Amino acid sequence: MVRRRIPRPRELRPYLRTGPLHLSPVDRRLASAATIRDLRAIARRRVPRAVFDYTDGAAETETSLRRSRAAYARVEFVPHVLRDVSVVDTTTTILGHRSTLPLVFAPTGFTRLMNHEGEPAVAAVAARMGIPYALSTLGTTSPEDLAAVAPDTNKWFQLYIWNDRETVRALVRRARAAGFTALILTVDTPVAGSRLRDVHNGFTIPPTLSARTVFDIALHPGWWFNLLSTEPLQFAVFSETDGTVAELIDRVFDPTITVADLGWIRDDWEGPIVVKGIQTVDDARLVVDAGADAIVVSNHGGRQLDRAPTPLEQLPSIVAAVGERAEVYVDGGILSGGDIVAAVASGARAALVGRAYLYGLMAGGERGVQRAADILRTEFIRTMRLLGARSLAELGPDRVRMRDTTEP
Numbered sequence: 001m002v003r004r005r006i007p008r009p010r011e012l013r014p015y016l017r018t019g020p021l022h023l024s025p026v027d028r029r030l031a032s033a034a035t036i037r038d039l040r041a042i043a044r045r046r047v048p049r050a051v052f053d054y055t056d057g058a059a060e061t062e063t064s065l066r067r068s069r070a071a072y073a074r075v076e077f078v079p080h081v082l083r084d085v086s087v088v089d090t091t092t093t094i095l096g097h098r099s100t101l102p103l104v105f106a107p108t109g110f111t112r113l114m115n116h117e118g119e120p121a122v123a124a125v126a127a128r129m130g131i132p133y134a135l136s137t138l139g140t141t142s143p144e145d146l147a148a149v150a151p152d153t154n155k156w157f158q159l160y161i162w163n164d165r166e167t168v169r170a171l172v173r174r175a176r177a178a179g180f181t182a183l184i185l186t187v188d189t190p191v192a193g194s195r196l197r198d199v200h201n202g203f204t205i206p207p208t209l210s211a212r213t214v215f216d217i218a219l220h221p222g223w224w225f226n227l228l229s230t231e232p233l234q235f236a237v238f239s240e241t242d243g244t245v246a247e248l249i250d251r252v253f254d255p256t257i258t259v260a261d262l263g264w265i266r267d268d269w270e271g272p273i274v275v276k277g278i279q280t281v282d283d284a285r286l287v288v289d290a291g292a293d294a295i296v297v298s299n300h301g302g303r304q305l306d307r308a309p310t311p312l313e314q315l316p317s318i319v320a321a322v323g324e325r326a327e328v329y330v331d332g333g334i335l336s337g338g339d340i341v342a343a344v345a346s347g348a349r350a351a352l353v354g355r356a357y358l359y360g361l362m363a364g365g366e367r368g369v370q371r372a373a374d375i376l377r378t379e380f381i382r383t384m385r386l387l388g389a390r391s392l393a394e395l396g397p398d399r400v401r402m403r404d405t406t407e408p
Ligand SMILES: Cc1cc2nc3c(=O)[nH]c(=O)nc-3n(C[C@H](O)[C@H](O)[C@H](O)COP(=O)(O)O)c2cc1C
Pocket: 054, 055, 056, 106, 107, 108, 109, 110, 136, 137, 138, 139, 158, 186, 276, 298, 299, 300, 301, 302, 303, 331, 332, 333, 334, 352, 353, 354, 355, 356, 358
């Protein structure tokens, strides 16, 4: 029989210890997020539905995106035990620059839509983390303005080629003058993908006032207040912006570009060129033969071609084909530090993430991006330790197997 007694007051003390006290509601919200998926759930409540859907969504049936994520779930790690993992080194070099993690914040258009702090917030976190950040051609902050507020960030400039080549060349020169260290040319967007959530939401840039939008203002007054009380939301390097993103892409972007265009870009850009949106071995060879210094195996986070090749699955054969001559990165579907470990073990020099930091941005501006970065870093280091890998050199292909299904 259990004998009962009355506890002494001092015995209660250990049970009454509270966690750190967060006074600001934003900090409280962010502290409650343990994963990127948690940040996504917070983001969903914080911003208008059309904004969340623009960020979260992908093209057509969203099969490309679902498969990209499912591929990470198929990974089975091969751990080595009894290694001293008290210290793990996560540093690498990316295009000759030291990076504290094999991670790059991917270019994402229209970032100030997600939160008014926009690109400068993302760049500030990248600087603090010691990783590169790519500003999009469709950004809402100009290269010069970003350089002014983020002098310490290793900044890449993402280029789309559009009809007016002279303006494109001028933009490349502007990025160079502003101190950007790499040019990242996106080649999977000859026309806009069909993002059906945007179509259904009637999503336009700038957001237009329909009956539904007015209702939405009542639900998200903070987001609307920030939108209307800061610099007008517009593309930083485009003047013609009215309409949907798809209309802009189709009106302005040039579907005639070929690999020969890399030639004239070289004339205006002396630094490294990264080609983003490579999905096959043949195309990887094509652009590396044409002088690309690095490639991103990517299907644009599933936002362009639906049922596209799955980046993580394409990665090993592409690394085998061109990995000696160019750096190979991968993106699409990465939602945890363990996913980044899987990408590196599968041959990527680094992984890019888009939505992972955008969920943080929507959830809480710069502090939200920082939370996302901290989550990814903590998970990355923990996974390396559990794998018995003390440096990135120990994260080879022998550390991952692909299971046939996503079943447990
Ligand atoms: C909201 C959003 C906007 C994007 N805008 C661009 C862009 O302007 N240029 C570009 O090259 N890629 C763009 N991308 C694609 C990302 O660079 C990256 O390839 C993709 O987000 C990776 O998938 P993930 O979001 O699952 O990490 C965008 C992605 C998102 C989610």
